Amino acid sequence: xxxxxxxxxxxxxxxxxxxxxxxxxxxxxxxxxxxxxxxxxxxxxxxxxxxxxxxxxxxxxxxxxxxxxxxxxxxxxxxxxxxxxxxxxxxxxxxxxxxxxxxxxxxxxxxxxxxxxxxxxxxxxxxxxxxxxxxxxxxxxxxxxxxxxxxxxxxxxxxxxxxxxxxxxxxxxxxxxxxxxxxxxxxxxxxxxxxxxxxxxxxxxxxxxxxxxxxxxxxxxxxxxxxxxxxxxxxxxxxxxxxxxxxxxxxxxxxxxxxxxxxxxxxxxxxxxxxxxxxxxxxxxxxxxxxxxxxxxxxxxxxxxxxxxxxxxxxxxxxxxxxxxxxxxxxxxxxxxxxxxxxxxxxxxxxxxxxxxxxxxxxxxxxxxxxxxxxxxxxxxxxxxxxxxxxxxxxxxxxxxxxxxxxxxxxxxxxxxxxxxxxxxxxxxxxxxxxxxxxxxxxxxxxxxxxxxxxxxxxxxxxxxxxxxxxxxxx
Amino acid sequence: xxxxxxxxxxxxxxxxxxxxxxxxxxxxxxxxxxxxxxxxxxxxxxxxxxxxxxxxxxxxxxxxxxxxxxxxxxxxxxxxxxxxxxxxxxxxxxxxxxxxxxxxxxxxxxxxxxxxxxxxxxxxxxxxxxxxxxxxxxxxxxxxxxxxxxxxxxxxxxxxxxxxxxxxxxxxxxxxxxxxxxxxxxxxxxxxxxxxxxxxxxxxxxxxxxxxxxxxxxxxxxxxxxxxxxxxxxxxxxxxxxxxxxxxxxxxxxxxxxxxxxxxxxxxxxxxxxxxxxxxxxxxxxxxxxxxxxxxxxxxxxxxxxxxxxxxxxxxxxxxxxxxxxxxxxxxxxxxxxxxxxxxxxxxxxxxxxxxxxxxxxxxxxxxxxxxxxxxxxxxxxxxxxxxxxxxxxxxxxxxxxxxxxxxxxx
Numbered sequence: 001x002x003x004x005x006x007x008x009x010x011x012x013x014x015x016x017x018x019x020x021x022x023x024x025x026x027x028x029x030x031x032x033x034x035x036x037x038x039x040x041x042x043x044x045x046x047x048x049x050x051x052x053x054x055x056x057x058x059x060x061x062x063x064x065x066x067x068x069x070x071x072x073x074x075x076x077x078x079x080x081x082x083x084x085x086x087x088x089x090x091x092x093x094x095x096x097x098x099x100x101x102x103x104x105x106x107x108x109x110x111x112x113x114x115x116x117x118x119x120x121x122x123x124x125x126x127x128x129x130x131x132x133x134x135x136x137x138x139x140x141x142x143x144x145x146x147x148x149x150x151x152x153x154x155x156x157x158x159x160x161x162x163x164x165x166x167x168x169x170x171x172x173x174x175x176x177x178x179x180x181x182x183x184x185x186x187x188x189x190x191x192x193x194x195x196x197x198x199x200x201x202x203x204x205x206x207x208x209x210x211x212x213x214x215x216x217x218x219x220x221x222x223x224x225x226x227x228x229x230x231x232x233x234x235x236x237x238x239x240x241x242x243x244x245x246x247x248x249x250x251x252x253x254x255x256x257x258x259x260x261x262x263x264x265x266x267x268x269x270x271x272x273x274x275x276x277x278x279x280x281x282x283x284x285x286x287x288x289x290x291x292x293x294x295x296x297x298x299x300x301x302x303x304x305x306x307x308x309x310x311x312x313x314x315x316x317x318x319x320x321x322x323x324x325x326x327x328x329x330x331x332x333x334x335x336x337x338x339x340x341x342x343x344x345x346x347x348x349x350x351x352x353x354x355x356x357x358x359x360x361x362x363x364x365x366x367x368x369x370x371x372x373x374x375x376x377x378x379x380x381x382x383x384x385x386x387x388x389x390x391x392x393x394x395x396x397x398x399x400x401x402x403x404x405x406x407x408x409x410x411x412x413x414x415x416x417x418x419x420x421x422x423x424x425x426x427x428x429x430x431x432x433x434x435x436x437x438x439x440x441x442x443x444x445x446x447x448x449x450x451x452x453x454x455x456x457x458x459x460x461x462x463x464x465x466x467x468x469x470x471x472x473x474x475x
Numbered sequence: 476x477x478x479x480x481x482x483x484x485x486x487x488x489x490x491x492x493x494x495x496x497x498x499x500x501x502x503x504x505x506x507x508x509x510x511x512x513x514x515x516x517x518x519x520x521x522x523x524x525x526x527x528x529x530x531x532x533x534x535x536x537x538x539x540x541x542x543x544x545x546x547x548x549x550x551x552x553x554x555x556x557x558x559x560x561x562x563x564x565x566x567x568x569x570x571x572x573x574x575x576x577x578x579x580x581x582x583x584x585x586x587x588x589x590x591x592x593x594x595x596x597x598x599x600x601x602x603x604x605x606x607x608x609x610x611x612x613x614x615x616x617x618x619x620x621x622x623x624x625x626x627x628x629x630x631x632x633x634x635x636x637x638x639x640x641x642x643x644x645x646x647x648x649x650x651x652x653x654x655x656x657x658x659x660x661x662x663x664x665x666x667x668x669x670x671x672x673x674x675x676x677x678x679x680x681x682x683x684x685x686x687x688x689x690x691x692x693x694x695x696x697x698x699x700x701x702x703x704x705x706x707x708x709x710x711x712x713x714x715x716x717x718x719x720x721x722x723x724x725x726x727x728x729x730x731x732x733x734x735x736x737x738x739x740x741x742x743x744x745x746x747x748x749x750x751x752x753x754x755x756x757x758x759x760x761x762x763x764x765x766x767x768x769x770x771x772x773x774x775x776x777x778x779x780x781x782x783x784x785x786x787x788x789x790x791x792x793x794x795x796x797x798x799x800x801x802x803x804x805x806x807x808x809x810x811x812x813x814x815x816x817x818x819x820x821x822x823x824x825x826x827x828x829x830x831x832x833x834x835x836x837x838x839x840x841x842x843x844x845x846x847x848x849x850x851x852x853x854x855x856x857x858x859x860x861x862x863x864x865x866x867x868x869x870x871x872x873x874x875x876x877x878x879x880x881x882x883x884x885x886x
Contacts, residue, residue: 003699003702003706005705005880006880010878
């Protein structure tokens with residue numbers, strides 16, 4: 001633990017330190033103020049209370065003064081206390097399929113990482129295709145993306161980071177100076193980000209959005225359907241990403257033979273492929289096939305949990321090994337977000353907001369998609385993508401039902417851009433991990449990322465405009 | 476500088492002068508008075524902490540040597556009459572209090588060590604040296620004025636355990652003698668200046684008692700250890716430069732000069748003054764071991780940095796390596812204390828911390844040499860000595876630490 005002494009004037013420290021209690025007091029007062037306002041026409045008292053709670057959660061999620069999970073727990077307990085929903089109903093929402101899918105996905109990814117399978121795949125691919133500077137950047141970029149199709153992008157970034165760091169060190173690249181190092185770390189981050197939106201597995205935000213949609217409307221989006229809708233965006237963004245990466249940070253080295261020795265050493269360290277890796281790989285493949293082809297009929301959460309049970313029956317993992325890979329905070333956060341979303345929907349608050357605030361300009365589905373995706377892509381640069389979904393989706397779904405827009409489309413318009421955060425380290429752990437290397441600065445990331453952000457929004461909307469109708473989606 | 480006062484009449488009625496006189500000349504006292512005062516204290520003149528603790532008027536504490544050989548020529552005598560004590564000089568006398576030997580001195584720790592060996596009380600403070608070793612002695616580069624510690628034998632120093640120290644502090648605390656716990660450590664060749672060694676003691680004392688802690692050590696090599704010192708619970712720190720004159724510093728303190736360096740002493744003090752509260756960072760400048768002008772320059776230098784100079788007067792010792800040293804007279808010393816008072820007040824340094832020190836004239840006691848009432852400072856000091864004031868000081872120190880210290884987890 002490192003000690004630091006704040007040597008500023010004591011009155012200044014007191015003022016700064018008192019910000020937190022004052023903030024919470026003000027938020028509490030604001031909450032009571034909203035609750036005690038006269039209930040507007042068309043809004044129920046439960047709806048008004050749901051909006052008050054929603055505003056408080058929005059403030060807490062945006063500011064991050066409480067952990068996301070704790071804000072969610074606050075939402076869960078407040079919903080029945082304010083009489084917005086019944087106790088039983090509120091807590092039942094936590095048992096949503098999405099929550100269990102996320103739990104299962106965490107455990108499966110944890111098993112893959114613990115067995116060493118994911119590292120082996122990563123090293124093998126990089127060793128095979130990374131023969132030139134451009135080839136190495138490409139292989140990291142594509143590898144990060146492809147792995148993020150199957151496991152959480154955060155886990156992929158964390159897994160590949162030490163390898164990329166060793167490559168950068170092995171090549172004697174100068175932190176903060178070398179263009180090539182910048183392109184390597186951005187390839188890692190952007191690969192994870194773009195790949196992370198491709199399936200339900202890239203991050204927990206898509207299952208969260210799907211869960212919220214299902215709770216609010218009863219409509220489901222299955223694994224295969226989602227991937228089909230999103231895949232063109234992923235492919236185009238991968239092409240654009242690689243092009244932009246190599247143009248914005250043109251390589252300043254020619255020889256990467258030193259990187260090869262890093263791969264060889266690492267490969268030697270992990271030894272030959274063992275039974276555990278084969279077995280975990282087999283379970284993973286079967287699971288993914290079931291998700292793709294039987295997700296709708298069997299339920300993605302059921303498949304995930306059965307696979308988890310299989311891992312334990314086959315003694316491929318122990319609970320102790322898995323615990324460190326399960327992010328309970330995210331699971332709590334999602335449970336709370338789903339509860340809050342359902343309370344907004346069921347109390348009529350979401351519809352009222354949609355009608356009152358956004359109704360005037362909601363005259364075409366494409367415009368709605370454009371605006372929601374823009375709002376999402378901007379917000380997700382500054383806050384947790386799950387929080388963005390928790391904030392925007394209840395309103396979006398409320399709006400869809402008010403204006404006869406397919407709620408699924410709004411869900412896509414929020415869930416997909418929520419993962420496309422290219423500019424800042426605080427936006428997503430993949431970016432944070434890349435900046436933590438010291439080889440790339442926040443400024444570099446922001447400069448290169450802003451173009452990607454704009455292009456991502458354009459590509460997503462172009463896909464919606466031209467590709468979705470081609471596969472039978474009516475806008 | 477204040478004009479030197481000629482000794483034309485008795486100093487009995489000025490507690491500042493009288494304190495200096497008594498420290499320099501000692502006091503004659505007969506066995507009857509000692510018995511009446513229930514006193515049983517050490518008589519080692521070389522050790523300035525040995526002597527009778529007497530409270531002069533205006534609550535001025537002084538530790539007065541009373542060993543026979545030393546005080547034969549002293550004009551001062553302690554007398555007792557009807558249960559009251561007086562310091563008498565010729566025909567005149569002044570009423571004083573004599574502080575009885577603390578009761579806990581008679582107690583032992585559970586491991587059998589006498590508590591009086593571990594903790595020595597001065598006023599409301601208890602001074603503890605958990606390890607009596609100073610590596611300067613082992614390298615034979617000790618400070619030349621230092622009489623050395625008889626416990627030090629080539630690294631085999633007494634080391635008291637945390638439990639021993641806690642028992643001592645507890646006993647002193649119960650007697651009201653632990654307003655401030657002074658923990659000191661000699662030189663050890665570690666980058667932290669010994670704070671890592673003191674850490675468990677400081678933490679344990681802070682955990683069990685609502686008391687303030689002062690640490691006397693040598694400056695650490697890096698400022699992060701000063702941060703650490705404050706963060707773990709020290710409320711005050713003393714890095715003693717001892718001699719301000721650069722040349723004399725090298726001559727008299729060869730170990731400090733060679734291994735730590737004068738610049739590092741000053742840099743550490745300057746930094747510490749930005750970390751610790753006003754008036755809690757102090758440094759000794761020994762009066763009489765360098766020209767008075769140099770001490771005065773040192774006072775200016777330190778007070779400008781927000782550091783409180785503490786000016787002990789050196790009493791010669793046969794064991795020290797300063798054979799030609801002569802003790803300065805009260806008339807020479809007095810103006811320096813007056814100057815110290817002015818310098819501290821001009822630089823608005825809090826004087827409430829360095830108080831009730833019986834072995835040295837405190838900056839606020841310097842007011843007696845410049846005829847200043849210092850009403851606000853004395854009011855503040857008296858307040859901080861009250862039960863309420865002690866609680867307030869402890870609470871404010873704790874709150875300040877809570878506000879200033881940031882712990883960053885390295886993961």
